[in-house]
Amino acid sequence: MMPDLMNAVGMTSGTHTFIGFMVSYLYGFILLVFPMIFSIIRANSLIAKYTDNGAMALLLTGGHKRKSIVIT
Numbered sequence: 001m002m003p004d005l006m007n008a009v010g011m012t013s014g015t016h017t018f019i020g021f022m023v024s025y026l027y028g029f030i031l032l033v034f035p036m037i038f039s040i041i042r043a044n045s046l047i048a049k050y051t052d053n054g055a056m057a058l059l060l061t062g063g064h065k066r067k068s069i070v071i072t
Helices: 002-008 018-052 055-061 066-071
Strands: none
Touching (some): 055 066
């Protein structure tokens, strides 16, 4: 599945050596992983900001679900 996923985003392997594999797939995969990690860290910090200052408790006492608060 992984070679098909990498081909879908335009990362194709031109060589059949181990070094060629490392360059094309593993280093190319960094382009997919770094934005995902950044998004997770940023979303966590946005939620933690409201939890730290007590605004999250106020929002949750209003009868809203956590999922709807996080999505909005």
